[in-house]
Amino acid sequence: MSAKASTLRSSGIFSSHKPAKSTVVRPITFRDIQGYLDTSSNYLAPFRPMGAGSSSTDCSTATAGTVIDMTGMDQIMKIDAYADTVTVQAGVRLHRLVDALADNGLELAGNYDLMNRTVGGAVAGGCIGPSMTADGAFFARHVIGMKVITPAGDFLEINQQKKNILNAFRLSYGMLGIICVITLRVRPIKGFAVNHRRCTIDQLAASASKLATANIGLKFYLLPFRDRVYLDLRSYSPETRSTHSIPWKIKDWGESTVLPHVFKSIGRIVPISRFRYRLIDGISEATQGLVNNRLVSSGDNAATQSLRVNGLQNTSPLQYSTWCFPATDFSVVAKAYENFCLDTYSETQFRCDMPTVGFLLARDRSALLSPTFDEPMFALRAVSTPCGGWEDFVIDFAEFAQHWGGSPFFNQTRSIEPDYARHAFGSRIDFFRKIRRQLDPANRMMNSFLSQYFL
Numbered sequence: 043m044s045a046k047a048s049t050l051r052s053s054g055i056f057s058s059h060k061p062a063k064s065t066v067v068r069p070i071t072f073r074d075i076q077g078y079l080d081t082s083s084n085y086l087a088p089f090r091p092m093g094a095g096s097s098s099t100d101c102s103t104a105t106a107g108t109v110i111d112m113t114g115m116d117q118i119m120k121i122d123a124y125a126d127t128v129t130v131q132a133g134v135r136l137h138r139l140v141d142a143l144a145d146n147g148l149e150l151a152g153n154y155d156l157m158n159r160t161v162g163g164a165v166a167g168g169c170i171g172p173s174m175t176a177d178g179a180f181f182a183r184h185v186i187g188m189k190v191i192t193p194a195g196d197f198l199e200i201n202q203q204k205k206n207i208l209n210a211f212r213l214s215y216g217m218l219g220i221i222c223v224i225t226l227r228v229r230p231i232k233g234f235a236v237n238h239r240r241c242t243i244d245q246l247a248a249s250a251s252k253l254a255t256a257n258i259g260l261k262f263y264l265l266p267f268r269d270r271v272y273l274d275l276r277s278y279s280p281e282t283r284s285t286h287s288i289p290w291k292i293k294d295w296g297e298s299t300v301l302p303h304v305f306k307s308i309g310r311i312v313p314i315s316r317f318r319y320r321l322i323d324g325i326s327e328a329t330q331g332l333v334n335n336r337l338v339s340s341g342d343n344a345a346t347q348s349l350r351v352n353g354l355q356n357t358s359p360l361q362y363s364t365w366c367f368p369a370t371d372f373s374v375v376a377k378a379y380e381n382f383c384l385d386t387y388s389e390t391q392f393r394c395d396m397p398t399v400g401f402l403l404a405r406d407r408s409a410l411l412s413p414t415f416d417e418p419m420f421a422l423r424a425v426s427t428p429c430g431g432w433e434d435f436v437i438d439f440a441e442f443a444q445h446w447g448g449s450p451f452f453n454q455t456r457s458i459e460p461d462y463a464r465h466a467f468g469s470r471i472d473f474f475r476k477i478r479r480q481l482d483p484a485n486r487m488m489n490s491f492l493s494q495y496f497l
């Protein structure tokens with residue numbers, strides 16, 4: 043067993059000056075997990091499962107308890123090209139799965155960035171990307187079966203016949219049990235066309251409701267201080283047969299690796315904020331214009347999913363907080379978000395150095411805690427390299443989002459007010475809590491962050 047200290051990151055609501063140590067274990071088998079959870083074992087609650095550790099909240103921390111690092115359970119167990127399904131252990135990284143499926147002419151039925159995350163983390167946490175509306179909003183939607191160890195250490199098998207429990211386990215943030223094996227629906231590789239557009243925030247606002255009803259995939263980069271939006275619009279196209287992954291890899295490498303490091307260095311060597319941000323925004327615009335507009339015009343879910351940020355597990359060069367906003371209000375929210383960024387900067391001198399990333403999310407009822415259960419939404423992810431002022435910014439962003447009816451992910455959204463979570467999910471969070479209490483009456487998988495919302 044390897045044991046090491048893990049610290050409690052600030053959630054914006056709770057903070058700890060002297061974090062107690064947690065033990066980190068890395069199981070290989072079901073039995074290992076049952077051993078940790080055995081009440082006579084030396085391992086202490088809370089028990090928190092962890093995948094790649096790329097979440098931005100304290101959802102997987104276990105102060106004085108046990109973090110169960112699932113990355114050792116990383117077998118791709120079965121690819122069934124006739125039934126279009128794949129069965130994997132929860133610790134498999136998405137990029138390995140995508141590559142193995144592509145070797146069999148298959149792909150995930152949706153498009154998701156950040157390929158270093160684990161399948162278990164993508165099912166139990168929010169996992170979104172520029173998926174076409176018809177493919178649903180979340181990775182978890184495509185799960186058709188799971189093998190789970192419950193908080194009491196029992197083995198539980200869930201399939202589509204147990205719809206309610208399957209829907210509760212999707213986006214369950216590791217509160218209902220440890221997901222060990224997952225069967226996903228996949229499909230033959232299917233090409234799509236990619237269009238890039240540049241517009242102002244007003245123009246995005248004006249077309250928001252039209253975009254929300256189209257069967258497209260949409261990712262955008264919003265630069266509030268330049269009044270610019272760069273859109274990546276995808277639509278299925280029978281003519282697009284195959285595509286090469288190299289241009290997509292260059293694009294992702296530019297966005298996820300080069301830009302954060304360049305911006306971090308500029309932050310150190312250009313002390314005057316006016317010049318620093320002018321330079322940073324100029325580089326962002328040039329990158330979007332060059333890399334995106336020129337490099338890629340077609341894709342498929344096998345070739346485009348390459349974003350592999352190295353050094354995850356709390357050491358990513360980026361910090362972020364994501365909120366989803368109803369598509370019906372987005373024409374107003376987009377403009378309000380621009381004003382919020384400008385006002386915050388003039389009052390506090392803080393602004394994010396990376397562009398805000400946005401996605402269109404389809405209405406998706408596959409998970410009880412789905413933020414888009416009732417309607418399609420636009421997600422806005424504020425992103426920045428680490429710098430002073432960020433912690434206050436995420437609290438202000440949460441206030442802004444809560445005012446505009448935003449909906450959170452408990453692993454990606456910082457500083458959610460507990461009362462607001464109840465308001466955002468209504469009776470669905472009550473139903474989830476009821477299932478949680480049945481599976482974990484002793485609250486063995488609750489940490490202080492999750493307790494705010496789910497006890």
Ligand SMILES: Cc1cc2nc3c(=O)[nH]c(=O)nc-3n(C[C@H](O)[C@H](O)[C@H](O)COP(=O)(O)OP(=O)(O)OC[C@H]3O[C@@H](n4cnc5c(N)ncnc54)[C@H](O)[C@@H]3O)c2cc1C
Nearest residue numbers: 093094095096097155159160162163166167169170216221
């Ligand atoms: C640079 C960067 C870019 C990102 N881009 C995106 C993006 O484009 N789209 C997006 O949606 N997210 C993005 N994220 C957020 C994050 O990567 C996702 O939410 C991801 O799905 C989390 O996966 P993970 O393996 O890191 O899980 P973790 O962060 O380790 O865990 C997520 C949650 O799932 C639970 N969990 C993990 N494994 C299990 C298991 N086996 N059983 C039960 N519960 C489990 C954990 O307890 C936790 O509550 C990004 C993050 C970074 C740092």
